[in-house]
Amino acid sequence: MNRSLLRRGLASTVLLAAVALAPPSAAVAADTTRVDVDVRAGLAPVATGALGVNHAIWDSQLGTPAVSDLLKDAGVQMLRYPGGSYADIYHWRDHTAPGGYVAPGTDFDTFMAGARRTGAEPMIIANYGTGTAQEAADWVRYANVTKKYNARYWTIGNENYGNGHYGSAWEADDHADKSPKEYAANVVAYAQAMKAVDPSIKVGAVLTMPGNWPDGIVGAGDEGSWNTEVLTRAGSVIDFVDVHWYPGGSSAAETLTKSSHIKDAMFLLRQQISRYAGDNADRIRISMTETNVDIGRNTQPGALFLADVYSELLAQGVFTVHWWNVHNGLGTVSTVAGQTDYNDFGLLSSGNCNADNTVCQPPLNTPFAPYHALKLMGSFARPGDRFIGTGADDSLVSTHAVRRPNGDLSVLLINKDPDNERTVALKYHGFTPAAGAPTVVTYTNGADELTTARTGTAGAQTLAPYSISLVTLRPFDSGAALPAPARPTATTTDRTATISWPSAGPGLKYEVFRQVDGVAAQLGETTSTSLTVRNLEPGKRYTVNVVARDGSGRTSVASPPLTFTTGTPADAPCTVKFRDTNDWGNGYVGSIDITNNTANAMASWTLTFGWPTTWQSLNSGWNATWTADGRTVRVTGDNALAAGATVNVGFVGSYSGPNVLPEVFDLNGHVCTSS
Missing domain, CATH: 3.20.20.80 (Glycosidases)
Structure with a gap:
């Protein structure tokens, strides 16, 4: 899934094209998991005490x-x-x-x-x-x-x-x-x-x-x-x-x-x-x-x-x-993935037994599996490292990566399938690994310790079932990268964002990237310290980074990320006011006021919006006809909506995770002003 964005060669203004999923640069077998690692998609640094x-x-x-x-x-x-x-x-x-x-x-x-x-x-x-x-x-x-x-x-x-x-x-x-x-x-x-x-x-x-x-x-x-x-x-x-x-x-x-x-x-x-x-x-x-x-x-x-x-x-x-x-x-003892689980919140065994001494834990201070995972994390996320974007095309493989101050790259690969191994093809963006087998630290199901070996290649690794692997790579070019630009700021409308940042030095060109599923898609480049991006989607969340490049082609570390959300049109033919009026922790009552801002009545109308996440759903609605298809909700009016008039509709919604409220509403094909 090599995600790229059509570039336009403009100095300070760029039109945002649709994100395209270009074919991989090399063929990946159907039963191989593709993992992208992108140093241009900068995330947070690892703090002291992490x-x-x-x-x-x-x-x-x-x-x-x-x-x-x-x-x-x-x-x-x-x-x-x-x-x-x-x-x-x-x-x-x-x-x-x-x-x-x-x-x-x-x-x-x-x-x-x-x-x-x-x-x-x-x-x-x-x-x-x-x-x-x-x-x-x-x-x-x-x-x-x-x-x-x-x-x-x-x-x-x-x-x-x-x-x-x-x-x-x-x-x-x-x-x-x-x-x-x-x-x-x-x-x-x-x-x-x-x-x-x-x-x-x-x-x-x-x-x-x-x-x-x-x-x-x-x-x-x-x-x-x-x-x-x-x-x-x-x-x-x-x-x-x-x-x-x-x-x-x-x-x-x-x-x-x-x-x-x-x-x-x-x-x-x-x-x-x-x-x-x-x-x-x-x-x-x-x-x-x-x-x-x-x-x-x-x-x-x-x-x-x-x-x-x-x-x-x-x-x-x-x-x-x-x-x-x-x-x-x-606690209550059970068997999980073939291993005895003591239902103990601890990292280390307490060495105790149940009331009738029929079941006992291992000796005091014996490490449990999460301890070994924490030890592996100690090798992975060190103060001063910076997380970077990753993405996988397999829901049972989680990926994370950090860039170290010396230029090394460490990639954490987690296989959540308890029964089957995964063959992983790693694709790097903005980073070229040195030749030779990388160092790989692994923790597998039921193991008593981590194992370290030089195995596989920078581009291919095999993950055991229910395992964690840490792959550490040296860069092909060990020359020092330019310092990262400072965190940018953004001024937004419904469809544009002017992204600005302080100068990182004379004679530099700047490239602005948007993060798409953990991989960087270039929005544009400029010799200025701001870039205006157009054709954005209203009410959408964007995360961007800035990378500097000098005349010799050296690039900087990515800037700290900036996340912003575009607005909705200020002069739309409709206005929607959305309120969460009563919440009980896994569901809520939503109230929507819909106003016709035009001089003409709407003989019929349909309001459309989407749930921002997969764990939100519609239970019921009133004052209109409500239907849901996946994450899309349609509200069809039972009566005409007069010019300048407002109608209120409501619903009961459920959620089983963070309840990100919808921000974009479309009435008869027009994006409304939201408040």
Whole structure:
């Protein structure tokens, strides 16, 4: 699937042609998976502290040399303490958690000693549920003034939306008012008190992951959802937002499809931050401090999920991702893909048995499959690397890639088929690999360790069933690339975008690329520092990069990506106002006002729109005739629409992932103005 775009040789203006799927440059067998890797499709850099894991005070192995060394070997760069919901009952000064169990030898100093031995940064959860701003400020003083630990990251509470305000209650919260408004007010108080002690710390607020409960729900007495209220009221004082994600799934196969939700979820979360967090909202970063699976937690599904999800989240700019948990304990035992699964959230075995000692885990600290995947991630995503675009023509093969500062390219290949191997043909864009067999690190189903070998070629690899492979390549030309241009900006209309960027130096030509399924399609080139692209689609999301080229043909690293959405026509013959009027977490009531802006009545009319994702659907509709065909919805009026008149129609929609609302509506063949 060699995706290319017809180029026009214009200096500063280009007409956007339709994206064409050109035939591959070399024949690919029908049973071969094609993987494209494109260094021109730049994504996010890997931040310091990117690879994380939770460490809990009820874990008797917290901070021990054996565990710290295992985490160091896996490349863990950040450790979260004191552990999930326990954070909202934990009092650091006397090392107690009323109502919970605290293991001996797990106090803050022990944790920090283990973190230092691991070489990991701490992520500390301040007690919101049963604590105070003063208690949190005193903890900062002890950590960074008294002990000089330089603990930079502090989150206010854990899953505080689970305090009963929306019906479900698992998170401790002693506040009489359990609304997001009250949480936000306390975030402000905590941040001010904590930063008065150490202004250099970064303070995070708890949000919900788009598409996960209670995202979108407006509680009784609230003015907006949890995320809207918290960002509006506390956005000016926080440095990052913290979300958790347990996507579920009725089978391992379904769970392994959930990584496809991440790009839209991060788009929606950044959209919320931009809309509600006030001035300089771009400074607010995103952390993901808990994730895991429901099926195959200790076996290969958990490993494949970890590698895929960590990679996709980091590629989308999440600065740290944390597995839940280091140790957790035996659950209901089953067999998954031929391997014994202990239903244990932990990376490492707790070494315990069930009540009648008929089933026991492996010896204490034996690594489970996700540990090996995390160790492989430690070899893959290193601070300073930059993720780049990839794409595969097989839904059971996931791909990710990074470009290292020295020019090396590492490609992560995940075969999600439990029964069949895959032959992969790798095609590179903007990169020529050196000759010779590449270094390949592999983790296969049921293996006790990673294997490293020089195998296959840069262009062909064989993936074992249910496996992860990391292919690292040296460039053919090891000359230094030009520095990356700065992140561009865009000014848009419904069908044009003027993309601009600061000069990267004299005598350079710039090429602007659009990302299409992970591969770069050139929009145009210019010697200027802006490019106007025309013939765009209204209401469509675009991600672009800029690459510089000098007179000798050397190219730069791709700029940081810019994602923008075009608008809708300002002078259309119709206007549509769309509202989500009532949301319950996996469905909502949509209201659509349709206005005829012309001087003539419409004797008949049909409104058409498309679901932005595959996990959205129509349940029912009213005030018109509603039909759905795949992702296309048609609304046919029961009566004429008079000149200047407005009609309201409504529907019930369902979603099982991030609920990206439709933005483009077509009335009788004309794109409407949307609001």
